[in-house]
Amino acid sequence: MAVKVTCNRCGCTATISSSSIESDEVKRLYCCCKNADCGHTFVMDLSFSHTLSPSALDIPDEVLTRLHTSTRCEQQKIFSRLAVP
Incomplete structure (x- = not known):
């Protein structure tokens, strides 16, 4: 199952360009919005909940x-x- 990331600026889909493991329960995702008019690049944290x-x-x-x-x-x-x- 692929992770779908949404840009928090325009709401369009973003791609994950790279990631880094911060701990056993946290992964940092480096993202880029696919909307050419937006172009927002951002970092999201994916974490284990329960x-x-x-x-x-x-x-x-x-x-x-x-x-x-x-x-x-x-x-x-x-x-x-x-x-x-």
């Missing part, structure tokens, strides 16, 4: 192994004991 569904990568290996060998009922019990941050 998690909607935890990553499966956050599940410990021993829990994954147990899940693969458990019945559906046992799996539900395992998940009810997990404390997801």
Whole structure:
């Protein structure tokens, strides 16, 4: 999925000419408005907000192994004991 950036001066679409990683959760986007009459160049920050569904990568290996060998009922019990941050 492509990120659509809008110029805050004229409302037209802008292209991202380059970017830099500021941290694990922030990326700086260097943008240029596609409207020739505007020509605004600007910087936007793209940042992580929050998690909607935890990553499966956050599940410990021993829990994954147990899940693969458990019945559906046992799996539900395992998940009810997990404390997801």
